[in-house]
Amino acid sequence: MKYANRMKNLHASEIRELLKITERPDIISFAGGLPAAELFPIEEMAAVSATVLKEHGEKALQYSTTEGFQPLRKWIAERENQRIKTKLTEENLLITHGSQQALDLVGKLLINKGDVILCESPTYLSALNVFKTFEGQVLEVQTDQDGMIVSDLERLLKETPNVKLLYVIPTFQNPSGKTWSLERKKQILAVANRYDVAIVEDAPYEELRYSGEFTLPMFSFPESKNVIRTGSFSKILCPGLRLGWIAADVEVIEKLVLIKQSTDLQCNTFTQMQIVQFVQENDLDAHIARLIQAYRSRRDAAISAIKKYFPENTHYTRPEGGLFIWLELPEPLNTTALLEKSLERNVAFVSGESFYAEHPRYNTMRLNFSCMNEENIEIGFKILGELVHEELAK
Ligand SMILES: Cc1ncc(COP(=O)(O)O)c(C=O)c1O
CATH class of the missing domain: 3.40.640.10 (Type I PLP-dependent aspartate aminotransferase-like (Major domain))
Structure with missing residues (x-):
């Protein structure tokens, strides 16, 4: 097939590939930008x-x-x-x-x-x-x-x-x-x-x-x-x-x-x-207020788990809203390599490099906090924090 030139610029997204793995029920996933499905007004x-x-x-x-x-x-x-x-x-x-x-x-x-x-x-x-x-x-x-x-x-x-x-x-x-x-x-x-x-x-x-x-x-x-x-x-x-x-x-x-x-x-x-x-x-504002209440509590759980389990010199955003926390880990830690190890322990996240148009920073990661409950956030962030400490100790 003679594809159009534009296809040369397009590659499978790591996130899309990852989302396939994260559909496994045994995975604690902070990877996709998924809203909490249990809060959908079915x-x-x-x-x-x-x-x-x-x-x-x-x-x-x-x-x-x-x-x-x-x-x-x-x-x-x-x-x-x-x-x-x-x-x-x-x-x-x-x-x-x-x-x-x-x-x-x-x-x-x-x-x-x-x-x-x-x-x-x-x-x-x-x-x-x-x-x-x-x-x-x-x-x-x-x-x-x-x-x-x-x-x-x-x-x-x-x-x-x-x-x-x-x-x-x-x-x-x-x-x-x-x-x-x-x-x-x-x-x-x-x-x-x-x-x-x-x-x-x-x-x-x-x-x-x-x-x-x-x-x-x-x-x-x-x-x-x-x-x-x-x-x-x-x-x-x-x-x-x-x-x-x-x-x-x-x-x-x-x-x-x-x-x-x-x-x-x-x-x-x-x-x-x-x-x-x-x-x-229905009252859409009331629905959004319920989402806000649940996500606020998940964000807070995520921030305290980062403080508890990640190295002190980890930089992270404290988002006022939305679905994501961004982490910059101590260098030379490479989060793409870390991802392979965390998937072996059934925890998923997205390494930060794919979000850069020009100059990827390999020590970064994105953590979604909206689609896992507080208990899974605690378990998953603990595993991630332990892995980061292990990698840095090598
Ligand atoms: C910044 C931003 N723009 C656009 C989208 C696309 O969202 P949707 O097409 O579901 O509205 C997303 C999805 O996560 C996003 O994060």
């Missing part, structure tokens, strides 16, 4: 599915518009306007198959072969793969505890002529768990505007805050005309529904609609109607 979903089919069956099983089910777009617009102080209407929204498809559509919209995409170091692996699919070149911008470092971004923008896009996850970042300060968001947006570079602000975790203060996303600032925002039902409801959205200027949405039309015509009509029925019959 009975409520069963009830709304029956209602949609009974009352709107013909519509639910029929083709529908590419933009997405109008009542769903309207509901998202109104909810976002309240939460993040925007003035969206349904015209500013396109429904997508998760925020992953949102990234793919934005890639098709913006990236020519050889265009440069700047992202945080480290960043979300599957976004890197999207940018590679469109034969973009991804460069890393260094980060500190407040977000992207402004001087590093300016340096890259000065040195690099063809920067097309800045891809960022300012709230509870995947994989680092970091959250940008408000000041940093203002500064980065100002720099991006000065160089006329579009920003994709990916926000799938934003509603899962366990501590600290909410600050507005860049998309909400008056100067945000070049910002595209991606959102998702995956972490606040269930990822298996595969529904998310893009919020942007009407002109951008109109172009994205053309792209989505040729990609898959539309998202699943039935699923979109299920979500609308769900939010009519």
Whole structure:
């Protein structure tokens, strides 16, 4: 088979391969970014599915518009306007198959072969793969505890002529768990505007805050005309529904609609109607509050287990929300080698190297804390901590 050139840039993701192993019931897994399945509103979903089919069956099983089910777009617009102080209407929204498809559509919209995409170091692996699919070149911008470092971004923008896009996850970042300060968001947006570079602000975790203060996303600032925002039902409801959205200027949405039309015509009509029925019959905020309560307790268990079992000179983030803690272990420890050993002891995590666009750091790891209960977090982190001590003692 004569494959397209873009295939040269694509390799099987370590995480996808790992997720196959972690499906084994005997594995304690901190690997995937999985929400807690026991908290899915299964009975409520069963009830709304029956209602949609009974009352709107013909519509639910029929083709529908590419933009997405109008009542769903309207509901998202109104909810976002309240939460993040925007003035969206349904015209500013396109429904997508998760925020992953949102990234793919934005890639098709913006990236020519050889265009440069700047992202945080480290960043979300599957976004890197999207940018590679469109034969973009991804460069890393260094980060500190407040977000992207402004001087590093300016340096890259000065040195690099063809920067097309800045891809960022300012709230509870995947994989680092970091959250940008408000000041940093203002500064980065100002720099991006000065160089006329579009920003994709990916926000799938934003509603899962366990501590600290909410600050507005860049998309909400008056100067945000070049910002595209991606959102998702995956972490606040269930990822298996595969529904998310893009919020942007009407002109951008109109172009994205053309792209989505040729990609898959539309998202699943039935699923979109299920979500609308769900939010009519149930209190989504109360559901999210339950998730927050459970995940906060798991995050706290994870942080205390790190303090208890890992070497003192381990650096780790203390995420204010989201699903991940990022660890930097004492060097020369290599977490890819460590992973083989931890799998032998039935514990999985993701080594950090795959999250770097350019310069992997081999002593890093990402630990997900949302899908294991406190007891398994204690057992699993103890095993990992012991392995790290053993490796360092060699
Ligand atoms: C930063 C980020 N963006 C996008 C996604 C894609 O999520 P989904 O397609 O389920 O909305 C993920 C999934 O984990 C993510 O971590």
